[in-house]
Amino acid sequence: MKDFVYSTPTKVYFGRGAQLKIGEAIKETSVSKIMLQYGKGSIKKSGLYQQVVNAIKAEGIEIVEMGGVEPNPKLSFVRKAIKLAKDTGVELILAVGGGSVIDSCKFTAIGATTDVDVWKFVTGEETPKSALPVGCVLTISAAGSEMSSSAVITNEELNVKKGLTTEFNRCAFAICNPELTFTLPEYQTACGVVDILSHTMERYFTVCPDTPLTDSIAESIMKNVVSAGKKAIEEPNNYDARATLMWASSLSHNGLTGAGRENYLVVHQIEHALSGEFDHVTHGAGLALLFPAWAKYVYDKNLPRFVSFAKNVWGATGKTNREIALNGINAMQEFFKALKMPSSLIDVGVTEKDFLKIANNCTRNGARTIKSYVNLNNEDIISILHLCK
Amino acid sequence: MKDFVYSTPTKVYFGRGAQLKIGEAIKETSVSKIMLQYGKGSIKKSGLYQQVVNAIKAEGIEIVEMGGVEPNPKLSFVRKAIKLAKDTGVELILAVGGGSVIDSCKFTAIGATTDVDVWKFVTGEETPKSALPVGCVLTISAAGSEMSSSAVITNEELNVKKGLTTEFNRCAFAICNPELTFTLPEYQTACGVVDILSHTMERYFTVCPDTPLTDSIAESIMKNVVSAGKKAIEEPNNYDARATLMWASSLSHNGLTGAGRENYLVVHQIEHALSGEFDHVTHGAGLALLFPAWAKYVYDKNLPRFVSFAKNVWGATGKTNREIALNGINAMQEFFKALKMPSSLIDVGVTEKDFLKIANNCTRNGARTIKSYVNLNNEDIISILHLCK
Numbered sequence: 001m002k003d004f005v006y007s008t009p010t011k012v013y014f015g016r017g018a019q020l021k022i023g024e025a026i027k028e029t030s031v032s033k034i035m036l037q038y039g040k041g042s043i044k045k046s047g048l049y050q051q052v053v054n055a056i057k058a059e060g061i062e063i064v065e066m067g068g069v070e071p072n073p074k075l076s077f078v079r080k081a082i083k084l085a086k087d088t089g090v091e092l093i094l095a096v097g098g099g100s101v102i103d104s105c106k107f108t109a110i111g112a113t114t115d116v117d118v119w120k121f122v123t124g125e126e127t128p129k130s131a132l133p134v135g136c137v138l139t140i141s142a143a144g145s146e147m148s149s150s151a152v153i154t155n156e157e158l159n160v161k162k163g164l165t166t167e168f169n170r171c172a173f174a175i176c177n178p179e180l181t182f183t184l185p186e187y188q189t190a191c192g193v194v195d196i197l198s199h200t201m202e203r204y205f206t207v208c209p210d211t212p213l214t215d216s217i218a219e220s221i222m223k224n225v226v227s228a229g230k231k232a233i234e235e236p237n238n239y240d241a242r243a244t245l246m247w248a249s250s251l252s253h254n255g256l257t258g259a260g261r262e263n264y265l266v267v268h269q270i271e272h273a274l275s276g277e278f279d280h281v282t283h284g285a286g287l288a289l290l291f292p293a294w295a296k297y298v299y300d301k302n303l304p305r306f307v308s309f310a311k312n313v314w315g316a317t318g319k320t321n322r323e324i325a326l327n328g329i330n331a332m333q334e335f336f337k338a339l340k341m342p343s344s345l346i347d348v349g350v351t352e353k354d355f356l357k358i359a360n361n362c363t364r365n366g367a368r369t370i371k372s373y374v375n376l377n378n379e380d381i382i383s384i385l386h387l388c389k
Numbered sequence: 390m391k392d393f394v395y396s397t398p399t400k401v402y403f404g405r406g407a408q409l410k411i412g413e414a415i416k417e418t419s420v421s422k423i424m425l426q427y428g429k430g431s432i433k434k435s436g437l438y439q440q441v442v443n444a445i446k447a448e449g450i451e452i453v454e455m456g457g458v459e460p461n462p463k464l465s466f467v468r469k470a471i472k473l474a475k476d477t478g479v480e481l482i483l484a485v486g487g488g489s490v491i492d493s494c495k496f497t498a499i500g501a502t503t504d505v506d507v508w509k510f511v512t513g514e515e516t517p518k519s520a521l522p523v524g525c526v527l528t529i530s531a532a533g534s535e536m537s538s539s540a541v542i543t544n545e546e547l548n549v550k551k552g553l554t555t556e557f558n559r560c561a562f563a564i565c566n567p568e569l570t571f572t573l574p575e576y577q578t579a580c581g582v583v584d585i586l587s588h589t590m591e592r593y594f595t596v597c598p599d600t601p602l603t604d605s606i607a608e609s610i611m612k613n614v615v616s617a618g619k620k621a622i623e624e625p626n627n628y629d630a631r632a633t634l635m636w637a638s639s640l641s642h643n644g645l646t647g648a649g650r651e652n653y654l655v656v657h658q659i660e661h662a663l664s665g666e667f668d669h670v671t672h673g674a675g676l677a678l679l680f681p682a683w684a685k686y687v688y689d690k691n692l693p694r695f696v697s698f699a700k701n702v703w704g705a706t707g708k709t710n711r712e713i714a715l716n717g718i719n720a721m722q723e724f725f726k727a728l729k730m731p732s733s734l735i736d737v738g739v740t741e742k743d744f745l746k747i748a749n750n751c752t753r754n755g756a757r758t759i760k761s762y763v764n765l766n767n768e769d770i771i772s773i774l775h776l777c778k
Binding site: 016214246 | 402613617
């Protein structure tokens with residue numbers, strides 16, 4: 001087991017009607033003026049916007065609004081939000097939405113306390129030293145951003161989508177009401193399921209022996225995400241299935257599934273390159289394409305781990321360990337198909353001629369390899385993309 | 390799934406040599422004067438005391454010492470510590486030790502910020518409203534106090550041992566180095582294993598359907614505690630076994646295994662009455678006696694849950710569900726025997742004539758029942774004690 005630091009300061013209010021606790025949650029942070037960010041207005045149609053605004057105003061807290069966060073949140077939007085945050089002197093950034101809105105808020109919160117342009121934190125030229133607190137009312141179980149130390153942003157000028165990991169990205173609180181996800185389109189639910197599963201798989205497949213407790217918890221999460229994912233698609237209003245997904249979303253990415261292990265998120269890096277170049281590709285759909293392909297490309301370098309995955313998560317069998325491992329990967333792929341995820345890059349309009357561009361985006365034109373137990377260079381990434389054709 | 394609030398603000402520094410990070414950890418809390426509490430001096434023999442003191446002083450932080458915390462920490466000691474904390478104006482209470490030392494520090498931290506006598510918080514006459522921060526360097530995997538919201542104290546005048554649960558009991562940081570547990574006496578290791586397992590079992594056996602993720606994580610923890618517990622007894626210097634126990638200690642009692650479930654800790658309440666009356670009974674040993682007896686008394690009122698426990702934790706089989714459930718309970722009892730825990734109350738000097746006194750201690754002379762899915766009155770508790778003879 002590797003040494004680790006475990007820090008999950010986010011206070012989670014989980015359950016039915018939890019959004020009504022937003023006033024109380026903000027009040028605990030002792031702020032009196034907040035910025036509210038949200039997406040393209042679905043929260044206004046659902047009535048959530050009004051519920052949240054009423055609950056906040058009831059506590060005498062002032063709101064500065066900044067709606068219109070796009071999926072794969074954009075640097076230009078964040079820069080505007082940072083300026084507004086500084087101009088108005090808000091003390092907390094509140095996300096009402098999913099991973100994109102939360103990530104937009106995380107970057108805003110960091111940028112609001114400094115004169116450094118936030119893109120410099122993403123490139124590594126500068127290191128964040130402070131941030132305003134961020135809170136969220138979660139509306140989709142997917143990214144795990146509500147408890148994670150990660151945030152992802154797209155620089156539209158460069159077509160680059162990249163993540164920033166820092167403890168300043170931890171939300172102060174997260175309001176998680178599974179009921180809010182009942183009305184999600186099936187496709188969004190399915191993309192979320194893939195994302196949750198991927199966050200656990202990314203840590204599970206690193207090479208790191210002697211973490212049986214973390215491994216077993218990861219398998220518990222994966223099994224439950226698979227069964228609750230199927231159930232939530234069949235019965236969108238099934239509270240317990242939705243609740244399992246929402247809680248798994250947080251646990252998959254808050255550090256628990258990586259405790260004592262390497263934390264590389266290698267497939268995520270390739271997916272960020274893919275959806276950085278092709279903005280219409282939903283993150284979960286990209287992961288559903290890439291994960292089985294990556295697994296087929298590397299499984300034999302870590303066979304015992306893929307055998308455990310096959311047996312303990314999918315109940316796969318076979319005559320040899322290679323067969324068991326491949327049956328496990330196939331079971332994952334079949335699950336993604338059952339979720340109506342795209343099964344080929346062609347389905348999302350990406351063809352062979354784009355592969356080098358995606359690989360270069362990922363490796364900064366070949367200047368680096370993607371670190372994992374099998375390091376990936378341009379050639380490897382292109383081979384993996386060929387397996388997604 | 391029940392609604393819940395999940396709050397685990399404790400920053401955990403986990404791994405080899407972690408105690409050397411104590412200066413850094415304290416510095417992050419921005420304090421300059423601390424109280425250091427420890428037990429009866431074993432940390433001086435091992436050299437840990439000097440390592441910790443050196444690391445703290447290297448950061449220019451002043452130390453006020455209060456050694457001599459007893460197992461089952463005593464109210465009189467805590468009252469003295471509170472007075473010293475107030476007189477010296479310390480800003481953080483640091484525990485170097487196990488659950489008893491940490492709990493003593495938690496009560497000191499609460500008492501140091503108020504004129505209310507801390508016993509009134511335990512009886513419920515008053516509610517804590519503030520506390521100094523508490524940190525710890527953990528030396529035994531057992532109580533889970535390093536991440537829990539609980540603390541237990543013994544009022545020697547009344548022979549009453551009782552817990553206090555409050556969010557003010559959450560440690561600001563916990564330094565967890567499994568190597569520090571290599572030299573524990575076998576009996577202490579074993580008592581710790583029982584305590585860890587019990588914290589998960591207490592939540593697992595409440596009646597609360599539709600928490601498959603929490604249940605599966607609980608089963609993962611229990612299975613791993615059993616296997617790592619056996620390994621740590623066989624090979625006291627096995628780092629990974631010790632690390633599994635230490636991490637399981639924190640996860641068993643930080644809220645994870647109770648997420649969405651009832652949290653009663655019914656067997657703990659009986660054990661506190663037992664060791665409240667008989668101070669020489671180690672908490673883990675008391676639990677090892679009581680848990681199988683309690684389980685046999687109530688299992689048929691929650692048969693499916695005991696069947697899952699038997700199958701998924703112990704691999705038990707049988708012809709009927711009752712037989713499977715009982716085989717699971719017997720497997721737990723055999724495990725405790727293999728850990729050389731006492732198998733009868735007589736082994737710890739408690740006889741039938743003491744049963745009413747223990748029951749009365751637990752129920753405040755019959756004024757309350759112990760709440761669970763089978764509420765327990767004096768008669769029930771005496772019946773359970775008879776099963777431990």
